[in-house]
Amino acid sequence: MKSVDLLVIGLGPGGGSAAAKAAAGGLNVLAVDRRQVIGEPVQCAEFIPNPMGAYARAHPVRLQSITGMQSILPSGAAHASDFPGLMIDRAEFDRAIARTAQDHGAELWTASRLTRLLPEERIATIRRNGQEQPVHYRALVAADGPHSTVATWLGLAPLATVNTRQYTVPLTQPLDDTIIWLSDDYPGGYAWLFPRGAVANLGLGLDPRLQPDLKAPLERLHRRLVAQGRVGSEVVRRTGGAIPVGGLRRRLHQGCIVFVGDAAGLTHPITGAGIAAAVVSGEHAGDAAVAFLHGDPAALAEYEEDMRDQFGPALARAVERRRDLQPLWHTPAAEQDATQRRGWIAFNEYFEAASA
Numbered sequence: 001m002k003s004v005d006l007l008v009i010g011l012g013p014g015g016g017s018a019a020a021k022a023a024a025g026g027l028n029v030l031a032v033d034r035r036q037v038i039g040e041p042v043q044c045a046e047f048i049p050n051p052m053g054a055y056a057r058a059h060p061v062r063l064q065s066i067t068g069m070q071s072i073l074p075s076g077a078a079h080a081s082d083f084p085g086l087m088i089d090r091a092e093f094d095r096a097i098a099r100t101a102q103d104h105g106a107e108l109w110t111a112s113r114l115t116r117l118l119p120e121e122r123i124a125t126i127r128r129n130g131q132e133q134p135v136h137y138r139a140l141v142a143a144d145g146p147h148s149t150v151a152t153w154l155g156l157a158p159l160a161t162v163n164t165r166q167y168t169v170p171l172t173q174p175l176d177d178t179i180i181w182l183s184d185d186y187p188g189g190y191a192w193l194f195p196r197g198a199v200a201n202l203g204l205g206l207d208p209r210l211q212p213d214l215k216a217p218l219e220r221l222h223r224r225l226v227a228q229g230r231v232g233s234e235v236v237r238r239t240g241g242a243i244p245v246g247g248l249r250r251r252l253h254q255g256c257i258v259f260v261g262d263a264a265g266l267t268h269p270i271t272g273a274g275i276a277a278a279v280v281s282g283e284h285a286g287d288a289a290v291a292f293l294h295g296d297p298a299a300l301a302e303y304e305e306d307m308r309d310q311f312g313p314a315l316a317r318a319v320e321r322r323r324d325l326q327p328l329w330h331t332p333a334a335e336q337d338a339t340q341r342r343g344w345i346a347f348n349e350y351f352e353a354a355s356a
């Protein structure tokens with residue numbers, strides 16, 4: 001049986017970052033992903049905040065700069081805010097991180113899916129090339145996204161998620177802001193237009209319990225922007241995916257298994273942003289695995305404490321805002337600007353609102 005120090009499940013930004021740090025710290029690392037090609041298909045609007053820029057230096061990861069965000073309220077009023085960042089080629093971003101892991105000595109397996117986990121024995125089964133390959137690990141990083149298979153094998157509850165749908169469409173003129181639409185057309189979420197050079201990612205995320213059909217509202221928004229002459233009618237790429245919106249898991253580690261990124265519930269429940277948190281948590285978890293396997297029994301608990309300190313308050317506020325808004329969707333209140341202002345990070349009311 002193959003035996004490794006650290007097994008990483010998932011090679012998104014969380015898993016790649018964990019593998020890179022752990023391998024740099026001297027561990028024998030195997031990282032696996034069920035995808036044939038790391039990063040593909042892209043399931044992302046591809047915006048990162050400026051502090052993540054250091055990870056997007058290499059060509060062709062960086063696509064364009066973003067200066068601000070325009071938030072459009074139900075009345076049509078537009079609110080401009082500073083929200084600088086970068087648009088990236090997300091597949092190249094994920095691959096650049098995975099390459100760093102490989103350069104540090106991590107072994108990467110693609111088209112390799114975790115199918116079974118025996119946590120007591122520390123044995124994972126990976127389906128690869130049609131064969132079931134058992135792998136013995138000393139520690140494991142669960143970086144396997146919103147529907148974590150590792151969590152399922154540990155008997156943990158699934159994370160609450162919103163569904164998304166996104167088209168990449170031609171832009172008729174250059175844009176250096178992100179645009180957000182807030183209204184009852186997008187219950188439990190919002191719609192976005194994020195420019196990436198000559199094209200833009202036009203998408204929406206919705207609470208599936210309130211609005212299971214994502215296609216109709218996205219087509220409506222697309223038609224409206226075409227009629228306004230802002231985007232072309234062609235759809236050059238279609239994607240979607242789930243975004244965790246329930247906040248942090250109750251525990252971020254169990255025995256020698258540690259959760260990072262979306263699998264940990266670190267994605268922001270209001271904005272859906274999770275790339276930065278995946279990289280930060282992945283790197284911390286990789287370092288924690290090194291310390292743990294070099295004899296520090298508290299290292300994984302300290303990782304959990306660090307993540308709660310760093311992300312907990314913002315995630316808790318976002319969960320609370322979702323809870324406040326929940327009963328208002330599909331009522332006249334959801335079409336009032338004041339309601340949407342309390343539920344969106346660009347407005348002071350978001351940071352002041354008291355729980356109903």
Ligand SMILES: Cc1cc2nc3c(=O)[nH]c(=O)nc-3n(C[C@H](O)[C@H](O)[C@H](O)COP(=O)(O)OP(=O)(O)OC[C@H]3O[C@@H](n4cnc5c(N)ncnc54)[C@H](O)[C@@H]3O)c2cc1C
Pocket residue numbers: 009010011012013014015032033034035039043044045046047048112113114115143144145146148149164165166203239240241242243260261262263267272273274275276278
């Ligand atoms: C439509 C959409 C738009 C988004 N836009 C943005 C944005 O603009 N900015 C932002 O910051 N965030 C955005 N997000 C969120 C962001 O994409 C995630 O937070 C981020 O990908 C989390 O990284 P991760 O490494 O934790 O998980 P993921 O990137 O989801 O990686 C998990 C990996 O695990 C693999 N995997 C899963 N199960 C198994 C298994 N059983 N065996 C082997 N491999 C497995 C998957 O193939 C995948 O590669 C968006 C999400 C969606 C869906």
